[in-house]
Amino acid sequence: MVGSPRRRTRLVLSVGAALGALAVALPRADAAPRDHAAPASQWNVTVALRVTPKDGVPVRIRLALPPSDAMQRLGEVTVTARGLHSEVVQDGDEPHVLLSGTIEKPLRVAVSYAVARERSHDAMPLVVPLDAPPAALMPFLTPSPLFQSRSILVRDFLETNVSPLLDAPGPHDLVRGIQQVTHDKLVWAKDGKSLTLDVIRSGRAKRIGIERAFTTFLRCARVPARLVEGLDMQSTTRRKRAFWTEVWSQNQWWPISASGGWSGRLPRGWIALARDGQRAVRTDKTATVTYSVQVTPRQDPL
Amino acid sequence: MTRFALAACVAWSITAPALAAAPTQLLPVDDAALASVVLLGAGPTAPVVLVDPQDQSAAERAVAASSDGSACLAGTATAPAVRDLLARLSGAPCALQDDLLGLARRFWPTPATVVVAPAHDYAWLLRGAALAGALGGALLPVDPAHPPSPAALADWHVKEWIAVGAPPPTLALPLGATLRRLDKPGQVIGESVARLGTDLSTVVVANPADRRGHFSPTSLSLLAPLIALSHHAPLVLVSDSAPAVIETEVRRAIAVNRLEPTHIYLVGDELALRSHRVPDPVFAAGGPEALGGGRDVRVELFSEIQEQRPQDYAVGRFVAEDATQGSALLARQLHGAPTPGGIAVMSNADQVFALGETISRTTISELRNAGLPVTAAFRGDITPATIQDAMHHAAILVWEGHARDLTLEEGGGVNVDRTPPLVVLQGCYTFDRSDPFILFERGTQNVVATSAAIYSASGSSFARAFFDAVVYDRADLGTAVRNARNYLLAVAQLKRQRGHNDWTKTYRAALAFALWGDPTSRPPLSAAPPKLAPASWRVGEDALELTVPAKRLKTATVDRYTAHPVPRGMLSGLILRAGDAPEREVKELFYAAVAAPAGMTAACAPAAGWDVITQYAAATRTLFVLARPPGDKPGAGSAAGTYAFPLVADDSDCPRAAPSRPATEEDEGTDAPP
Numbered sequence: 010m011v012g013s014p015r016r017r018t019r020l021v022l023s024v025g026a027a028l029g030a031l032a033v034a035l036p037r038a039d040a041a042p043r044d045h046a047a048p049a050s051q052w053n054v055t056v057a058l059r060v061t062p063k064d065g066v067p068v069r070i071r072l073a074l075p076p077s078d079a080m081q082r083l084g085e086v087t088v089t090a091r092g093l094h095s096e097v098v099q100d101g102d103e104p105h106v107l108l109s110g111t112i113e114k115p116l117r118v119a120v121s122y123a124v125a126r127e128r129s130h131d132a133m134p135l136v137v138p139l140d141a142p143p144a145a146l147m148p149f150l151t152p153s154p155l156f157q158s159r160s161i162l163v164r165d166f167l168e169t170n171v172s173p174l175l176d177a178p179g180p181h182d183l184v185r186g187i188q189q190v191t192h193d194k195l196v197w198a199k200d201g202k203s204l205t206l207d208v209i210r211s212g213r214a215k216r217i218g219i220e221r222a223f224t225t226f227l228r229c230a231r232v233p234a235r236l237v238e239g240l241d242m243q244s245t246t247r248r249k250r251a252f253w254t255e256v257w258s259q260n261q262w263w264p265i266s267a268s269g270g271w272s273g274r275l276p277r278g279w280i281a282l283a284r285d286g287q288r289a290v291r292t293d294k295t296a297t298v299t300y301s302v303q304v305t306p307r308q309d310p311l
Numbered sequence: 312m313t314r315f316a317l318a319a320c321v322a323w324s325i326t327a328p329a330l331a332a333a334p335t336q337l338l339p340v341d342d343a344a345l346a347s348v349v350l351l352g353a354g355p356t357a358p359v360v361l362v363d364p365q366d367q368s369a370a371e372r373a374v375a376a377s378s379d380g381s382a383c384l385a386g387t388a389t390a391p392a393v394r395d396l397l398a399r400l401s402g403a404p405c406a407l408q409d410d411l412l413g414l415a416r417r418f419w420p421t422p423a424t425v426v427v428a429p430a431h432d433y434a435w436l437l438r439g440a441a442l443a444g445a446l447g448g449a450l451l452p453v454d455p456a457h458p459p460s461p462a463a464l465a466d467w468h469v470k471e472w473i474a475v476g477a478p479p480p481t482l483a484l485p486l487g488a489t490l491r492r493l494d495k496p497g498q499v500i501g502e503s504v505a506r507l508g509t510d511l512s513t514v515v516v517a518n519p520a521d522r523r524g525h526f527s528p529t530s531l532s533l534l535a536p537l538i539a540l541s542h543h544a545p546l547v548l549v550s551d552s553a554p555a556v557i558e559t560e561v562r563r564a565i566a567v568n569r570l571e572p573t574h575i576y577l578v579g580d581e582l583a584l585r586s587h588r589v590p591d592p593v594f595a596a597g598g599p600e601a602l603g604g605g606r607d608v609r610v611e612l613f614s615e616i617q618e619q620r621p622q623d624y625a626v627g628r629f630v631a632e633d634a635t636q637g638s639a640l641l642a643r644q645l646h647g648a649p650t651p652g653g654i655a656v657m658s659n660a661d662q663v664f665a666l667g668e669t670i671s672r673t674t675i676s677e678l679r680n681a682g683l684p685v686t687a688a689f690r691g692d693i694t695p696a697t698i699q700d701a702m703h704h705a706a707i708l709v710w711e712g713h714a715r716d717l718t719l720e721e722g723g724g725v726n727v728d729r730t731p732p733l734v735v736l737q738g739c740y741t742f743d744r745s746d747p748f749i750l751f752e753r754g755t756q757n758v759v760a761t762s763a764a765i766y767s768a769s770g771s772s773f774a775r776a777f778f779d780a781v782v783y784d785r786a787d788l789g790t791a792v793r794n795a796r797n798y799l800l801a802v803a804q805l806k807r808q809r810g811h812n813d814w815t816k817t818y819r820a821a822l823a824f825a826l827w828g829d830p831t832s833r834p835p836l837s838a839a840p841p842k843l844a845p846a847s848w849r850v851g852e853d854a855l856e857l858t859v860p861a862k863r864l865k866t867a868t869v870d871r872y873t874a875h876p877v878p879r880g881m882l883s884g885l886i887l888r889a890g891d892a893p894e895r896e897v898k899e900l901f902y903a904a905v906a907a908p909a910g911m912t913a914a915c916a917p918a919a920g921w922d923v924i925t926q927y928a929a930a931t932r933t934l935f936v937l938a939r940p941p942g943d944k945p946g947a948g949s950a951a952g953t954y955a956f957p958l959v960a961d962d963s964d965c966p967r968a969a970p971s972r973p974a975t976e977e978d979e980g981t982d983a984p985p
Contacts, residue, residue, distance in 0.1 A: 140365065151723040152745045154716040159632065159745035161581050167526040168582055175525050202604045206743050211604030230526065231365075285722075 050278065051084075051125035051307040052242050058118040058290070060093075060108070061297040067111045068093065070298060071291040073238075073283040074104040075124045081280050084123030084311040092116050103283070124280055125311045133265065133273030136184040136258040138231035146257060148285070149233040155205065155221060155286040156236075158228035162209045167226055170194055184232060184256060184265070184272075191223045191267035216268040220252040221286075223267035233257035235285040237264070242278035242304045249302045250289070251279050333357035335373055335381040335642070337397050337405075339389050340634045343522075344430040344452035346533055347440045348411055349384060350638075351450050352418025354537040358642030361533070362400065363635045364393050369752060373639040374400050378648075384408045412459050415451045416467055424448030425467075427474040427482055427490075429455055434519040434548055435476045437536055438499045441515075442475060444540030445503035455480040464488075475499055496548065497567060503545040504568045513544040513574040513831060516561055518552055521583035528582075530634040534641050535578040538629060541645055542576060542831060554587045554612055561613075573931050574789050574830045575613050577628040584628070586610055589617045589822065591763065592815040601764035603740050609762035611825040614796070619804075621797040621926035621935050625789030627757075627830030632748050644756055644829060652706025652731065653684035658771075660693035661713045665870035666979060667767025669897060670882045671711050672867035673874050674775040680864060680878050681782045682839025699727065707733045707834065711771055714738040718749040729754050733788070733834060735777065736760040737770040747827060757788055757828025761820075768884035768979040769820035773799055775882060776902065782838055783845060783879060784904070789830020794904040794935070796821050801902070801924040801937035802883045809922065809970050811978040817884060845878035848903040848936075854955040855914050855936060857901055861951040871895055875948065881937075884979025887945045896945035898976065900937060907934035908958060915965035917954035922970045925962060934958075943973035 062068055077083045083104060088095040093110040106120050142150055152158040170190040175181050194212065201213035208214040208222045220236055227234035234256050241251040253269065255262040265272035282289045292298050336353050338346060340361040350359050360373045374381045383397035383405035397405050408414050411430070423446070428439025430452035443450040453459065458480055465485045472490040474480055479492040493499050504511070517535035522528050539546040547564045549557045565572060577584050586609040594600050610617045613626050631637035656675055659668040668689060678685045688697050698717055701708050708731040710717065720726045730753040736746065741760035750758055759777065776795035780786040786794065799821035806814035843864065849856040859877060866875040874882055874897035881902045886895040912927035914934065920941030927934055936956065940949040959965055
């Protein structure tokens, strides 16, 4: 069952207003030294997983692969998983590797794939709330356990923090207003919270928490939004995880980040893996999985 | 048939979503003057739903629930798209209604009084509507620049005209008619009280600024005059959303008009009428930060618990996401048809709260002892399917444990079509989630929930005390929540007095519970005489008498915890151990909320070894008494018999012995919060 979206805002936006007319103090992707003029980049990625089974429970692990779309292309995939059955699904919006079977002791698995990133989009257009969203967008407006967009905390946050920006004279950009306030009010902290309502209560969040909150705020304001988990090829961290948000405007999804303070142009070296709150690695509680990601630039064309 | 489906066959009767009586009246939410007239004129006898084009689903649901069809009204200025929507919803073109005078005359052909209010001054429009409701008169919103002519009013036979506003609209009345002008809010309340009488029991509070805002301002104040009318109550409009301002202005209205209400009904959400924010007492005392990241607790208005005083008034809050949902909810409350249902209790789904589950099991025994139909599910028995079943068939759902999404699908969307009229969400931060709003949308009328992290023993003790008040005292929901919160406050004070450092955990729970719903509503319990006699209190002139029966409820044992109270025995996180054995028994307590005899504000211990906490609520002259009987060894229980608690004018008049905490007594301690 899909519910109808909740009415959330009575904003009268200056639709024709120029982007950034609101005095947003965020760094902008088009102002940052990003890759909008860069050529396509490509990499070989290896995900090394250590799978620890739970007593007697058949293991079932789903590892997300980069979906091919206008921004990125998935190349060949290889799996080394002795002792587990592996199934590679490369087509569709959610390509993945499915590992299953029964193991008695911890096991190492490697999944390798090639991926290419195209140049980023042009600057993001003004995004406005949808009064009559099509059915296909409903899942990105309705609340879910991860995105509690009908919570009183969410509306309180928006009314308390975003409304003053919208009350200021001049044309307004709702999405940038929410982005700015999220960026300013929810402080990044390594030990911060990751669930939306916890993030709002504490004001301190991991990046995933900030983006989840941002997605939730946008849904509350009737802007279709979804969370993206991906990889940052330039990251030096073990898992190279990156999180951002996508908003729907002019018949396409546009990347935007409250934690990073950019919009429109996905940073260089970032690729998407899983969307709408799905995780890059899912175990369905059948096993404990730790993993690391290794990336090398690829010279051969995909 | 599942266990929850069986509950539908038993004899509880509670107001449910189906609307009966008369066609549902649909009209645009944005026309406050039209809405005010229709709500006041038609609302008492027929469902009125204010339609917002951005929230069609609520209106569609209300129309679908109406057994007598629907009709719509609109003005010529109503946007064509909105008018089309109204017509589509009602299945027929809308009656166009720009003539508010004609409409008022239709609703009130021969009113004793007409209250004239400025149509475009929202706060005064609400005041006028509330006054008209109190007087049993008509409401006539007028444009001060274009008032109706004397000729138009000539054949409307009215005894009294009252104009309200700052300034009140000027009206040229037919010859012989007189007009009184009220230009101060206090005058309007005073006029209402003069008609309602000072012995009224409820005060309704709203903030007219709740129509302002960018993110779905709720506009629930539009419904406040009808709520006041249906509760025989004056309406107090506050000038700000700050809790101190609200309480000051309402208390002033109560004092000036010499009212002695027992109930306060807040109409507005957290943005319109803000709760107190107090530092989390656990964290402030050096304890851990609550798991959900909260460092303060939202404490309901008029609680006083944050001042370590008992809550005096019974308080409830009318909450909805917008006026469409609010009007549909109000229509259900006023016109909903009763349908049968049982009580569904779902406890400890995550299998980590043994102490809370122990107490929860005794509550179930208590309800069954009173002849009430209860279905219960614990731990692994709680699945999405059983939750769905309970949602569809129960009249009361009690959830105890980790907060969980009862109403949402993982992938987005709502997974329930019908929800119980009363839902108790005994878990952490249960008011913070989307659930309460979805519950209201789908049929629930009252939600008891929390604004903070709750330790399981305290939370389950609250639920037990709540149902104790509902079942045995026949208390309304506001009073039951008040008494249960005051019980936790008393337990916290008892623990503190006995040297338990974790008293702040119980105190936080006392602060956090509240009622979103009608504080005067009363589940129509058809409880049978209890199978086992309960503990009972009798109020004498100079003493309270407690009678403890000999027979006990079925023993509840979960993991290492055991409880076997007498009926109406109260429980908490106070537990007893025997030697070094791991087993723990929940200590039995006794609690009463009684009308205090004149001049008496405290009760003393009946004998040595008893520990008594008394609280006196001055406005309602209610005495709350918590008694811990002697007995510090598991298995002994309280001795049956009758005990006299001397009543005194002041707590300091009680002979006081320092409580001696036995080595066998512990607090809930490490019991983790849900």
